[in-house]
Amino acid sequence: MNKKQSLLISVVAVCLCVVPAVIAISPTLEPTKSASISATPEEKGAQHLLDTLKSQAEALQKKDQRAYVGIVSKIKDSIVTINATEGVDEKTYSIKIDDTLTHLYRIAGTKTNEIKKGDLKEGDYIIVTGQMLDNTVEANDVYIDEQFLVKTGRISEISKTDYYLKVITYDKDEYTLDIQNSTRQFMLNVKTKEIESIGFSKMKEGDSVHFVVSKTNPGTSKEKNRYDAIRVLVIPQEFSVQ
Amino acid sequence: MKKETGVAISMGIIFGLVFSFVVILNTQKNQTVTQKQQTQKKVVTGAGTGVAIEPLIVSAPTDGVVLDTNKVSLKGTTEKGSFLVVQTQTKDLTATAENGAFTIDVPLSLGENVIHISSYPKGTGGKVQEKELKVYYLTAN
Numbered sequence: 091m092n093k094k095q096s097l098l099i100s101v102v103a104v105c106l107c108v109v110p111a112v113i114a115i116s117p118t119l120e121p122t123k124s125a126s127i128s129a130t131p132e133e134k135g136a137q138h139l140l141d142t143l144k145s146q147a148e149a150l151q152k153k154d155q156r157a158y159v160g161i162v163s164k165i166k167d168s169i170v171t172i173n174a175t176e177g178v179d180e181k182t183y184s185i186k187i188d189d190t191l192t193h194l195y196r197i198a199g200t201k202t203n204e205i206k207k208g209d210l211k212e213g214d215y216i217i218v219t220g221q222m223l224d225n226t227v228e229a230n231d232v233y234i235d236e237q238f239l240v241k242t243g244r245i246s247e248i249s250k251t252d253y254y255l256k257v258i259t260y261d262k263d264e265y266t267l268d269i270q271n272s273t274r275q276f277m278l279n280v281k282t283k284e285i286e287s288i289g290f291s292k293m294k295e296g297d298s299v300h301f302v303v304s305k306t307n308p309g310t311s312k313e314k315n316r317y318d319a320i321r322v323l324v325i326p327q328e329f330s331v332q
Numbered sequence: 333m334k335k336e337t338g339v340a341i342s343m344g345i346i347f348g349l350v351f352s353f354v355v356i357l358n359t360q361k362n363q364t365v366t367q368k369q370q371t372q373k374k375v376v377t378g379a380g381t382g383v384a385i386e387p388l389i390v391s392a393p394t395d396g397v398v399l400d401t402n403k404v405s406l407k408g409t410t411e412k413g414s415f416l417v418v419q420t421q422t423k424d425l426t427a428t429a430e431n432g433a434f435t436i437d438v439p440l441s442l443g444e445n446v447i448h449i450s451s452y453p454k455g456t457g458g459k460v461q462e463k464e465l466k467v468y469y470l471t472a473n
Binding site: 142236276285323 | 354355358398415417419420421424441444448450452460462464466468470471472
């Protein structure tokens with residue numbers, strides 16, 4: 091038997107093992123865009139493997155691009171400590187700011203303004219991108235941002251004289267929302283399902299309310315969980331019981 | 333049979349078995365994920381109705397993802413006919429998930445975007461399902 095025949099036998103052996111496996115799982119394989127109509131079962135199997143590897147590589151890349159977010163609690167030399175809330179957990183991250191490699195920005199509306207390390211102060215809410223090495227994030231970019239709360243709850247009390255709402259969220263947290271002249275107020279029209287601009291008098295106890303507040307700028311002289319509302323969207327009780 | 337023939341056949345069989353093992357393992361993994369999702373569907377019940385309803389599942393984007401585009405496609409499933417309210421710090425969006433699946437383009441602001449999704453299923457006495465994601469749109473310009 092020459093080399094050519096040996097090669098032919100090995101190809102046949104591969105096919106004998108691969109073909110039954112591919113046929114066995116072929117009904118469960120989802121068609122992919124890249125698989126052509128005339129692709130053989132072997133090609134489909136190989137393509138599926140390639141797609142899986144590609145998506146895993148992309149997922150790993152995205153994982154590396156994660157953001158570390160929190161409130162600055164300490165600044166010492168080139169290390170910034172932030173306290174982060176991740177779900178119900180509190181975490182602390184050390185962020186290393188490199189004088190030449192790290193870029194710092196302040197987000198102002200639709201623009202980012204480059205700032206210096208000295209502009210960073212305790213209490214700032216920052217977003218950091220970079221690599222975690224030995225429990226320290228080697229920062230590529232640091233952004234100072236505004237922290238918002240976006241919540242939904244039910245109106246439990248309305249003060250028509252002091253213009254505030256008390257809201258109990260579905261997580262059982264209570265918030266007091268001061269309605270200011272700047273607050274954008276909307277309501278769902280139950281019939282048309284369109285969102286319409288409204289006045290404070292239209293809101294009533296029992297309605298659902300979706301609200302946005304700034305945790306960074308809650309307003310002046312506020313107690314805990316009391317904020318100036320930036321925007322409220324009211325879903326009338328009548329809609330909920332439909 | 334010559335020695336090299338035997339080696340060739342053995343190598344062919346080993347390679348074939350390894351390839352088959354990887355393909356089958358991958359398929360089983362996909363099936364397990366699908367089964368898990370189907371099991372989850374029967375957990376939620378409407379308030380006071382005892383009627384099983386589909387849970388609100390958001391499949392994209394991933395929570396905490398960093399993006400360099402100013403919009404993201406929000407995809408998921410919920411109870412058929414549910415009314416959806418998607419709220420960010422800058423925008424309120426509404427939609428009806430007629431067949432249960434939904435895809436909504438959500439505009440993003442620079443920095444952190446809190447995307448709060450509420451689903452109001454029909455005939456459940458106001459039982460609201462909620463999900464919250466944080467998406468980061470970061471660019472130096």
